[in-house]
Amino acid sequence: MKIDASRLQTSMEEMARIGATAGGGVHRLTLSDSDKDARDLFASWVKSAGLSLSVDEMGNMFARREGSDDLATPVMVGSHFDSVPNGGRFDGSLGVLAALEIVRTLNDREIATHRPIEIVNWTNEEGPRFPPSMLGSGVFAGAFERDFAYEVRDTDGMRFVDELERIGYRGKLPCQPRPLAGYLELHVEQGPALFTSGIQIGIVEGIRGLTWLRITMKGARDHAGPTPMHMRKDALVGAARAISAIRDIPGNLGSDLVTTVGEISVSPNAINVIPELVTFSVDFRHRDENILTRAHQAVVEVSGNAAKQEGLEIEVTPLGGSTPMAFDSGVIGAIEETCLDKGYSHRRLWSAAGHDARYAADLCPTAMIFAPSVNGKSHAEDELTLWEDVTRSCEILGGALVSLANQP
Ligand code: GLV
Ligand code: MN
Ligand code: MN
Numbered sequence: 001m002k003i004d005a006s007r008l009q010t011s012m013e014e015m016a017r018i019g020a021t022a023g024g025g026v027h028r029l030t031l032s033d034s035d036k037d038a039r040d041l042f043a044s045w046v047k048s049a050g051l052s053l054s055v056d057e058m059g060n061m062f063a064r065r066e067g068s069d070d071l072a073t074p075v076m077v078g079s080h081f082d083s084v085p086n087g088g089r090f091d092g093s094l095g096v097l098a099a100l101e102i103v104r105t106l107n108d109r110e111i112a113t114h115r116p117i118e119i120v121n122w123t124n125e126e127g128p129r130f131p132p133s134m135l136g137s138g139v140f141a142g143a144f145e146r147d148f149a150y151e152v153r154d155t156d157g158m159r160f161v162d163e164l165e166r167i168g169y170r171g172k173l174p175c176q177p178r179p180l181a182g183y184l185e186l187h188v189e190q191g192p193a194l195f196t197s198g199i200q201i202g203i204v205e206g207i208r209g210l211t212w213l214r215i216t217m218k219g220a221r222d223h224a225g226p227t228p229m230h231m232r233k234d235a236l237v238g239a240a241r242a243i244s245a246i247r248d249i250p251g252n253l254g255s256d257l258v259t260t261v262g263e264i265s266v267s268p269n270a271i272n273v274i275p276e277l278v279t280f281s282v283d284f285r286h287r288d289e290n291i292l293t294r295a296h297q298a299v300v301e302v303s304g305n306a307a308k309q310e311g312l313e314i315e316v317t318p319l320g321g322s323t324p325m326a327f328d329s330g331v332i333g334a335i336e337e338t339c340l341d342k343g344y345s346h347r348r349l350w351s352a353a354g355h356d357a358r359y360a361a362d363l364c365p366t367a368m369i370f371a372p373s374v375n376g377k378s379h380a381e382d383e384l385t386l387w388e389d390v391t392r393s394c395e396i397l398g399g400a401l402v403s404l405a406n407q408p
Pocket of ligand 3 (some may be wrong): 084091126379
């Protein structure tokens with residue numbers, strides 16, 4: 001499939017202006033004003049493309065192009081417009097806008113597909129504002145209850161459902177599993193495998209499992225001057241020791257395991273007060289569920305030891321996560337065939353980042369396509385994918401999508 005590369009680039013650039021940051025990234029937290037603006041822009045493009053738009057009760061947006069057999073089960077394709085704080089321009093947006101470009105191309109050429117195609121923008125793929133990640137697709141797939149998602153609060157105490165209502169994207173359509181003939185998602189790799197090997201297309205065979213925890217340590221607030229060192233219960237010291245030990249868990253358990261403490265709050269956070277309360281996050285990922293279980297135990301153990309050493313109380317709260325998921329060999333095969341057809345170099349790999357395709361795979365045959373990330377960087381303002389890689393990966397998405405949509 002030959003797409004209009006400059007139209008896709010223009011749409012990507014226009015979308016990247018919403019929530020644009022000084023450093024060249026985007027700051028589009030879930031259900032913020034800029035998330036609303038991104039949705040509104042997408043909705044206007046969907047309308048111009050002659051697609052029908054529906055929004056479900058989680059705010060997931062579905063733009064539908066009818067098939068020649070309207071009663072046939074649709075294929076779904078898409079990603080997300082929300083971002084992490086000061087994140088990258090391609091993360092998520094590429095997957096939705098490449099899907100839109102494919103539909104625009106099919107429209108221009110008056111090409112019908114047997115099955116309807118639905119482009120999806122999932123709500124809250126990223127998760128830092130409303131953990132856990134992938135809430136919209138998770139509820140859609142039946143992995144989370146809708147009301148569990150509605151009650152999640154951000155650090156300012158705002159409820160997910162109230163913010164959804166505020167930005168006008170609490171739809172009426174029930175968010176629940178429904179029949180899909182297949183699901184495809186194009187995303188930037190976000191890691192270094194493709195870029196460092198100079199390979200043009202990644203064919204994603206599966207997604208690692210991930211677990212998120214929140215750990216709170218409580219000590220005793222006191223004066224930084226008169227309190228002798230041996231009398232202190234410093235919550236920040238306990239957290240620092242725990243964080244350092246969590247960093248060492250992958251070295252002990254297996255090289256493919258990754259652990260991250262990315263968020264921390266200290267109270268009272270004052271230069272001359274011994275910290276009383278510290279809360280920090282833990283994110284860890286692996287493709288083997290047994291290793292994830294062992295990592296979980298190790299995090300609890302090293303944090304408990306650190307807390308004990310400093311005389312602190314400790315609480316470990318699970319924030320959710322997702323189990324590892326291998327993708328469908330048929331859909332992987334369709335992507336591979338398109339790569340061979342086009343003559344693009346490709347390799348199979350597992351995703352270490354989370355994606356909504358994880359939950360789509362609970363419902364229907366699913367796989368993903370990766371475009372190279374320059375220097376393997378993402379969740380950062382200098383995340384970058386070259387336009388020629390955007391074009392190539394969109395073509396592969398188009399070929400695989402049309403092949404799925406024409407399956408009897
Ligand atoms: C989402 O990008 C995640 O992997 O956390
Ligand atoms: Mn993403
Ligand atoms: Mn992301």
